[in-house]
Amino acid sequence: MGVSTSTTVSVRALLFASYAEVVGRGIVTLTLTAPATVRSALQQLRGLPGGLRLPERPLVAVNRAHASLDTPLSANDEIAILPPLSGG
Amino acid sequence: MGVSTSTTVSVRALLFASYAEVVGRGIVTLTLTAPATVRSALQQLRGLPGGLRLPERPLVAVNRAHASLDTPLSANDEIAILPPLSGG
């Protein structure tokens, strides 16, 4: 509200399978400048050590549902970066 | 061979389910004039009491394989007149 461009949004990012190995951890707390999207979260994750091995356009989820890079993020959202699925 | 038109062919005809009920029996031995076909066997079966309730073009089998009205019959063949199938 008002001067919201200067506020920040804290989200929890989950990494799985090969992506967790690439970054060396499965959970990362991110503090993003509002308005935040999955794209801005991913950008920050790719800045972590090893993070450039995450693809530029991975499969992503927000709050346990499939999402896109443009999906907006709110405080305390759970974002997940998903390697290519191989269930079934 | 030779004067084969005067020879006869004896076959066993099987009737199933509703068709056996129509004719009142499940096995009929038929003596047919050669050259015999399923059509000539059926014609004789339809001459039995109740036989006209058999359809003119039923599903038929010869020697345990699907056949047609034109399938030729040899001595001791097993012909079957099959009501509409309802397995599965």
Place this chain on the structure above:
Amino acid sequence: MAYLTSAPLDLGRLVARVTAPARGGIACFLGTVRDHHGGRAVRSLEYSAYEPMAEAECARIVAEASTRWQAEVAVEHRLGHLRIGEAAVAIAAAAPHRDAAFAACRYVIEEIKRRVPIWKRELYADGTEAWVDPTRSAGSPEGRADRTVPHAAPGDAEWGV
């Protein structure tokens, strides 16, 4: 291998028969006795068959599916008296991949219905009974004009799923 049995069907046993390390997909089908047919309440069913031909025709159908989809197929059809909910037919088709497994399974049930000489007699809740005639319940009062069932040449129809 006998395809007809008067004992209750066991899908797990059929699945075990077709499972193998090289086959990653197993598609199955169970046809069970419904409590209604053509708007009437059904109490139970009685299946009978032209048994030697039914066995031979099942063997042909299984061979066709195996060849066409490189599948291992197990099938059993039950005869005799069946109660509501019991399985009349059980099929398991295993193949390296699921497309082939589904296609083989679907082919087998369709061909069983089309070609295997088995007849179903329905016993209704009102005490009456009747032979089931799918050619009539399909809406044609005199059944199909031509009831010849030619052997399916694998390749004639599309069974992809």
Place this chain on the structure above:
Amino acid sequence: MAYLTSAPLDLGRLVARVTAPARGGIACFLGTVRDHHGGRAVRSLEYSAYEPMAEAECARIVAEASTRWQAEVAVEHRLGHLRIGEAAVAIAAAAPHRDAAFAACRYVIEEIKRRVPIWKRELYADGTEAWVDPTRSAGSPEGRADRTVPHAAPGDAEWGV
């Protein structure tokens, strides 16, 4: 209802859950661990998941199939260590008629593979291991350009079988 389990799958139990007097057709699928993949000898598999999302996504898929085909659907996906020949996924879909049962079963396995966050790690006979990436084994070295998985709107695609 939990869709994920670390216990061996039991198709018979799933079939029992969907069987009902009004449902005459039950189509099932079992996906089992193959001994080869991409030309390599596989010794065993390890499945892991983003569990809460995988449960939610399975529930959505089952609800979609149930609505679209008036089917009752039971699904389980196994996690953890699996040996060759063991089932990774089991599906049973029951409907009044077989067309719907097959279509629902096929829909569920395709959507599980497309949408449910589960990952497979292969342990090879030569002692090495690797995460399976279907987007690479499909021939694209960098995977698909766009990996967004939109929610399937039932009706978008044809799943008839």
